[in-house]
Amino acid sequence: MAAKTFVYVGNADTQDVTILELHDDGALREVTTVKVPGPDTPGGSLPLAVSPDKRHLYVALRSEPYSVASFAIDRASGGLTYLGSGSLAQSMCSIAIDATGRFLLSASYGGNMVAVNPVGVDGIVGNVQQTIITEPCAHCIIVDPTNRYVLHTSLGGEVVYQQKFDAAIGQLMPNTPPAVQVAVAKGAAKAGPRHLTFSPNGRFVYLVNELDGAIHVYPWDAETGTMKEAVQVASALPDGFTGTPWGADIHITPNGKFLYASERTTSTLAAFRIDNETGTLTPIASYPTETQPRGFNIDPSSRFVLSVGQLSNSLTVHAIDQTSGALNALKRYATGKNPNWIEIVTLP
Numbered sequence: 001m002a003a004k005t006f007v008y009v010g011n012a013d014t015q016d017v018t019i020l021e022l023h024d025d026g027a028l029r030e031v032t033t034v035k036v037p038g039p040d041t042p043g044g045s046l047p048l049a050v051s052p053d054k055r056h057l058y059v060a061l062r063s064e065p066y067s068v069a070s071f072a073i074d075r076a077s078g079g080l081t082y083l084g085s086g087s088l089a090q091s092m093c094s095i096a097i098d099a100t101g102r103f104l105l106s107a108s109y110g111g112n113m114v115a116v117n118p119v120g121v122d123g124i125v126g127n128v129q130q131t132i133i134t135e136p137c138a139h140c141i142i143v144d145p146t147n148r149y150v151l152h153t154s155l156g157g158e159v160v161y162q163q164k165f166d167a168a169i170g171q172l173m174p175n176t177p178p179a180v181q182v183a184v185a186k187g188a189a190k191a192g193p194r195h196l197t198f199s200p201n202g203r204f205v206y207l208v209n210e211l212d213g214a215i216h217v218y219p220w221d222a223e224t225g226t227m228k229e230a231v232q233v234a235s236a237l238p239d240g241f242t243g244t245p246w247g248a249d250i251h252i253t254p255n256g257k258f259l260y261a262s263e264r265t266t267s268t269l270a271a272f273r274i275d276n277e278t279g280t281l282t283p284i285a286s287y288p289t290e291t292q293p294r295g296f297n298i299d300p301s302s303r304f305v306l307s308v309g310q311l312s313n314s315l316t317v318h319a320i321d322q323t324s325g326a327l328n329a330l331k332r333y334a335t336g337k338n339p340n341w342i343e344i345v346t347l348p
Contacts, residue, residue: 008057019031046061051101090115091108101119161179175224206218208236214234304318313339
């Protein structure tokens with residue numbers, strides 16, 4: 001059976017997930033929309049995460065009672081079957097599954113904390129087993145490629161935390177140093193470290209800031225699990241930008257050639273070429289996309305950027321020029337209300 005690629009869009013205000021199939025030419029076919037069981041009042045966003053074996057989709061609910069819903073992914077149709085829900089420590093704006101698939105890690109913007117929950121063999125998330133208080137506004141949490149370390153941001157504290165991760169028991173412990181201070185861009189009052197991503201070769205960490213629109217390039221020491229001093233600070237802001245920066249998301253093509261970051265004030269995607277040896281970025285251009293692009297993602301073939309707009313309630317597929325990295329908008333598709341998260345999965 002030929003591989004199929006499915007797109008999952010988290011829609012906060014309708015508390016549902018739009019499922020689409022991505023074809024080789026960039027066209028999308030709507031599969032269905034699945035309601036997420038949870039509170040009567042939707043939260044401000046609907047974070048998603050996929051298990052490493054691509055068998056489960058996890059959906060965090062940000063209204064009380066705080067929970068995470070587990071769905072089984074049908075490998076033929078891409079459809080979702082609800083399995084059950086587990087409790088979260090707080091309203092979590094970012095979730096991640098470790099490489100073993102046995103632990104869910106989460107970060108809470110309002111609760112100023114990160115947490116760890118076990119995941120059962122049935123895919124359902126168990127009770128919180130660890131919480132760590134952070135500086136204000138924890139925003140993103142990611143596991144390194146070796147599954148031995150975890151990074152998470154504090155937007156209010158202007159730091160990226162560095163944690164050791166014991167994958168045998170799901171325990172986070174401070175690394176040395178426990179955090180890296182994020183420099184503020186010239187002329188800005190605050191940086192607001194927001195989202196992080198690793199380069200596919202595991203040699204660099206890229207950070208996008210919310211409050212100054214900066215993108216920091218950090219060499220990654222895979223042995224110690226620490227970020228070295230930034231080798232570059234680029235910007236996700238378009239040329240001639242005036243106003244208040246509002247950086248959001250950041251992703252790298254799986255082939256490691258290009259990096260993209262979203263900026264919500266201008267509703268644009270900033271594109272960069274990556275030097276795989278130095279990790280440094282060369283700006284390409286900024287491209288218009290959906291209105292208020294809080295979330296976007298890149299398909300596993302490195303050919304398409306899919307971006308959703310919180311205020312447009314729709315998704316645009318952008319084709320990536322494989323030589324230059326330039327984006328070409330192909331078509332828009334309707335989603336649920338307030339779409340803000342995308343996961344893309346290719347299934348054999």
